[in-house]
Amino acid sequence: MNAADLALGEHEFPVAEQAEPQRPPRRGTLRLGVTTVATLLALWWAVSASGLIPPLFLPPPQAVLAKLWLTATQGYMDATLWQHLGASALRIVLALIAAMLFAVPVGIAIGLSRTARGVLDPLIEFYRPIPPLAYLPLIVIWFGIGELSKVLLIYLAIFAPIAIATATGVRGVDPARVRAAQSLGASRWQLIRHVIVPSALPDILTGVRIGLGTGWSTLVAAELVAATRGLGFMVQSAAQFLVTDVVVLGILVIAVIAFALELGLRALQRRLVPWQGQPH
Amino acid sequence: MSSLIVDRVSVRYAGATGLALSEVSLTVPPESLVVALGPSGCGKTTLLNLIAGFIAPDHGSVMLDGKAVSGPGAERGVVFQHDALLPWLDVADNVAFGLRLRGVPARERQARARQVLRLVDLDGYAGHRVWQLSGGMRQRVGLARALAADPRVLLMDEPFGALDAFIREQMQSLLLRLWRETGKRVFLITHDIEEAVFLATELVLMSPGPGRIVERLSLDFGRRHAAGEPVREIKSDPAFIAVREHVLARVFAHRASQADVSQGVIA
Numbered sequence: 001m002n003a004a005d006l007a008l009g010e011h012e013f014p015v016a017e018q019a020e021p022q023r024p025p026r027r028g029t030l031r032l033g034v035t036t037v038a039t040l041l042a043l044w045w046a047v048s049a050s051g052l053i054p055p056l057f058l059p060p061p062q063a064v065l066a067k068l069w070l071t072a073t074q075g076y077m078d079a080t081l082w083q084h085l086g087a088s089a090l091r092i093v094l095a096l097i098a099a100m101l102f103a104v105p106v107g108i109a110i111g112l113s114r115t116a117r118g119v120l121d122p123l124i125e126f127y128r129p130i131p132p133l134a135y136l137p138l139i140v141i142w143f144g145i146g147e148l149s150k151v152l153l154i155y156l157a158i159f160a161p162i163a164i165a166t167a168t169g170v171r172g173v174d175p176a177r178v179r180a181a182q183s184l185g186a187s188r189w190q191l192i193r194h195v196i197v198p199s200a201l202p203d204i205l206t207g208v209r210i211g212l213g214t215g216w217s218t219l220v221a222a223e224l225v226a227a228t229r230g231l232g233f234m235v236q237s238a239a240q241f242l243v244t245d246v247v248v249l250g251i252l253v254i255a256v257i258a259f260a261l262e263l264g265l266r267a268l269q270r271r272l273v274p275w276q277g278q279p280h
Numbered sequence: 281m282s283s284l285i286v287d288r289v290s291v292r293y294a295g296a297t298g299l300a301l302s303e304v305s306l307t308v309p310p311e312s313l314v315v316a317l318g319p320s321g322c323g324k325t326t327l328l329n330l331i332a333g334f335i336a337p338d339h340g341s342v343m344l345d346g347k348a349v350s351g352p353g354a355e356r357g358v359v360f361q362h363d364a365l366l367p368w369l370d371v372a373d374n375v376a377f378g379l380r381l382r383g384v385p386a387r388e389r390q391a392r393a394r395q396v397l398r399l400v401d402l403d404g405y406a407g408h409r410v411w412q413l414s415g416g417m418r419q420r421v422g423l424a425r426a427l428a429a430d431p432r433v434l435l436m437d438e439p440f441g442a443l444d445a446f447i448r449e450q451m452q453s454l455l456l457r458l459w460r461e462t463g464k465r466v467f468l469i470t471h472d473i474e475e476a477v478f479l480a481t482e483l484v485l486m487s488p489g490p491g492r493i494v495e496r497l498s499l500d501f502g503r504r505h506a507a508g509e510p511v512r513e514i515k516s517d518p519a520f521i522a523v524r525e526h527v528l529a530r531v532f533a534h535r536a537s538q539a540d541v542s543q544g545v546i547a
Binding site: 174176177179180181182183184185186187190194195198201273274275 | 382
């Protein structure tokens with residue numbers, strides 16, 4: 001080797017080896033999922049068509065589908081499917097907005113301050129494991145049977161996961177990032193706004209995903225209380241009259257919406273935090 | 281007085297029996313590139329954290345240009361071993377982050393970011409995502425971020441420690457060029473002996489248990505490279521090899537004596 005070979009242009013740098021963002025193969029999983037659902041539907045149809053189980057216990061899929069059309073156009077219990085759905089969606093959206101407004105700052109406080117952690121952490125950990133149905137009567141005694149009680153119940157179910165996830169995210173912020181911002185002159189407020197919250201965003205979004213899941217499953221409980229509209233109410237009242245196809249329909253709609261919410265939030269997470277899972 | 285002066289600082293970490301740093305004094309005058317070299321546990325990171333203001337000394341003081349250091353501040357720019365960039369910002373916004381914190385208007389800070397990116401040979405990468413860049417490029421973004429804030433001294437915490445040998449040598453050249461072009465004082469810590477000898481105008485050799493400075497050397501290899509002498513010529517210069525071997529011998533001599541001591545305790 002001669003000197004020319006060794007003199008590798010001192011100030012010239014090779015163009016970056018750009019790391020290709022990696023995506024796991026998703027097609028195979030999707031195909032499997034579709035196959036599973038299709039098999040279950042076929043099985044359902046076969047079992048009900050064979051007459052082994054009376055329609056009172058398991059209505060055939062086509063009856064449920066017909067009921068979907070009927071409730072969507074004419075309604076059930078004085079409201080169409082869309083009105084039931086809208087009532088439920090409004091409750092959960094209100095609860096989610098309120099929970100995010102309060103739980104995120106509370107989570108940040110718990111993550112940053114020992115005092116806030118000492119005061120708030122036991123409170124959250126105390127009520128979090130209680131099933132919403134257990135404290136529902138108390139909420140009704142305090143706040144009556146109006147919309148407030150229903151939204152409050154869902155709100156409480158969503159609040160804890162978001163607050164806990166936010167606190168975890170805040171505590172997990174890379175200390176080097178904090179120091180880097182400090183040595184660029186960041187004030188405490190700027191540190192929270194520009195470093196801590198964006199760093200915790202992936203965890204906050206995970207908290208929202210989990211919270212929305214628990215919130216949605218609390219919905220039926222919330223709508224047990226003197227509701228006249230809502231998917232949970234629809235299922236409940238249909239069950240009282242043994243209208244099994246409406247019960248099944250309601251359950252399916254609740255499930256489909258929960259699934260759609262989950263997929264939507266995952267997409268949002270990929271969009272908002274594309275660096276997650278990348279080596280950074 | 282226009283210098284960075286570390287005056288007899290001592291640090292003891294809570295729960296630790298020994299001192300992390302014992303009576304360490306150091307001066308980083310203008311135009312200098314001071315390198316602290318030592319094995320892990322010698323207190324070099326503690327020393328850098330003290331100067332950066334991330335920790336406070338139990339005794340002694342740190343003064344920058346006549347003002348006591350009492351916390352982190354923008355006049356002391358820090359480059360971290362693992363870049364510590366913000367992945368939600370693109371390259372230019374990362375570089376301009378310090379200016380944004382200061383309230384510099386967007387147009388002005390973008391112009392400044394592009395200017396500094398050109399300085400570190402990253403023009404054309406302003407809009408890239410930092411997590412799409414290689415380790416060496418990310419480290420240059422970190423360097424650009426510190427420089428864009430126009431600090432009075434640049435503190436570098438094993439900045440090339442995580443890079444492979446080839447990129448590391450390029451980064452050393454880049455640092456020396458920036459050092460000459462910007463005239464910034466630099467305080468850098470490393471455990472790489474060759475890197476320390478090559479870069480330093482003043483090399484302080486540190487030793488653990490308690491962390492202290494055991495030798496100071498005035499060197500000029502970095503200046504020579506900044507003035508245009510090729511890396512290989514310098515690193516194969518007998519004078520360079522002699523200093524490198526001397527430092528190596530010092531480090532190992534100290535290790536051996538420590539081993540003797542611990543054996544003595546056992547016996």
